[in-house]
Amino acid sequence: SDSQFSLQKQTLEEENWSEGAIIMETATSSDGVAGRIRNASLVLVSDNNSTLADIRKAVTMMKNIAVQLEKENQTDKVKDLENSVAELLNLYSDCNHRSSAIQSVANGYQPREQLTDFQKLLDDEFTKLKAAPSSMPQNDHLMRQFREAVWNVHHAGEPMPGDDEEDIVMTSTQCPLLNMTCPLSGKPVTELTEPVRSMDCRHVYEKAVILHYIVNNPNANCPVAGCRGKLQNNKVICDAMLTVEIEEMRSLNKQSNRAEVIEDFTEDVNED
Template sequence: MMKNIAVQLEKENQTDKVKDLENSVAELLDLHSDCNHRSTAIQSVANRYQPVEQLTDFKKLLDDEFTKLKATPSSVPQNDHLMRQFREAVWNVHHAGEPMPGDDDEDIVMTSTQCPLLNMTCPLSGKPVTELADPVRSMDCRHVYEKSVILHYIVNNPNANCPVAGCRGKLQNSKVICDAMLKFEIEEMRSLNKQSNRAEVIEDFTEDVDED
């Protein structure tokens, strides 16, 4: 919705309001990331907690886990992706077909037509990520799996690495979760697949017409 509002404001040449809206989007993404880290920290601490005789300082445990999660770049790709979508939509109002400033930089590794999912199929079940009944993602290596399958794999393979070929990420029950962005990214991938399928159908149709 905010992207659509920004596009309309850009059409009306209200540049200052567009910039204010962009700043608000950036702030919301940061807050969303913090909420995601808090939720993950709670789940991680709960999964690892073992009762002891001494009183447990849960606040410190949660704060320490949150700080550790926040120090990792795990949520940055998603935030960058969403912000880029916002900026690209605004840019295309007056510059459709032109590259955005900075697109030549080597740091640009993702466009609005790409999805930040690292693997397209579950390495254990073989199912496409878009068809997983209960998808989860490793907090360490960011690969996606079917929950029941990966948890069974972890139970039967203590100290196991991620089953994706070439990945050395360590697997732990407490660090295989459905984070706040995963379902959004999977839904986005479904949309991209539908767009791709429609394009292929149109291409096939035009080829048939040309042959006639």
């Protein structure tokens, strides 16, 4: 059930959080402490991304089910699903904040004589991030996608109640991907054969092209204009979230194209 899914994800998240503090503490026992802490944080964030990807997939699945239920006019069940999606997105937000807290603590770590309490550092950073205003605008975006999909079942082409032009523009332009095309091949991200993302700057590239670039440009920066991210073979990967985000972008592009066709058809009918 949805509640069991949320509980399982929350339990896993809390276990990973405690494990993260232990891993970071263990890393301080060896040489090159700061570097080892940062590497440990990258592993932890990568693991957490798998949980985030599972939540995103679940939300997408629930959206598709809600659309089918709306077609059958089962309004109460659609509302129950919307409430469950809201709970999942709260969990999604917490997972994101925890990833950001891990990265922040790792990047700011400096060796000291006293033993570092990583659990307290992580908890304090998480609390600060969660309290920040509009800390997870993407949650609003994902919830709006759910409601818009349901609304379009019976009202395709019509704005949702309370919408204004700014809402529509924000919805159409928000995207978790930092770049829409590979800076080296020029291909749209949605058409890349093997997309990979830098663990440092989060830009996306075609795998074969960026690896060739790194081999021929030792110590190179990211090729995106103005980006200072450092490139390394082992830190340019296809993380769990990347495939989900690209698939969502493909889906949004298809929806946008369908909406344009409907709009053009409506204009032609009005002209006649």
